[in-house]
Amino acid sequence: MSDARSIIDALRNRDETVLRRIVEANTRKLYRAARGMGHSSEEADDLVQDVFLTFMTSLDRFEGRSAVSTWLYGILLRKVQERRRQVTRERTHDPIDEAWEASFKADGTWLRQPVDAESALTGRQMGAAIRDCMAGLPGPARDVFVLRQIEELSAEEVRNVLDLTITHIGVLLHRARLRMRACLDGKGWRTTA
């Protein structure tokens, strides 16, 4: 993308105005994503600084094919995975898949019919419940959930960040949503009849 290329050229020339614009436009997004991926306030603060430091020292590797923000999310993801010490591999078989299949009759219609999910929880309680349930998601599913649902990246952008196939990203999003739904169901956000 030429926009991304011109930004990178400006940064290579140490254009302070462009640098400030990039930092101010992306700091909050990166901080929010880091918190969503399970890091404390202090860790997220540290991660964001680390991401920008890596970004500025790796400008030569940026080819301008994706947006600068996507490149920054990619750096964040690698740092988050490093801090997890090992990349948690998503299982090819996941028990949540069986729970999903058990939601349907043999003819493919709903057995456990969805209801309009409403909750007696207050906004603050719901926020805590959501964060609690997200904390229980396996690493890769959580990363996809944060990037697709909270940071609103397209599947194509997430593919660039995570180096996964579009199909795998879909499977991880599906599993994350089912786990979130099941977890919230146990916290007073009724989802099935």
Next chain:
Amino acid sequence: MMKCREVSGLVSTGDVETAPLRTRLGVWMHIAMCRHCRRFQRQLQRLRRRAKNAADEAAAEMPADLPERVLQQLPRE
């Protein structure tokens, strides 16, 4: 006619957005007629909104001086 399992699966994986037109039409027609799949779709939409709200609450805890600290520590040479 597509079945609930297939339709709700496509909605949940997010694959509807990139599916062929024929599949997208099938999904839309099914959802228009099936209240259970409509409810499932609404659940996912609510989940997304709630998750975004929860993330925004956490992001509000970001120290106001973080962008400035980031700028100060970056190499200029």
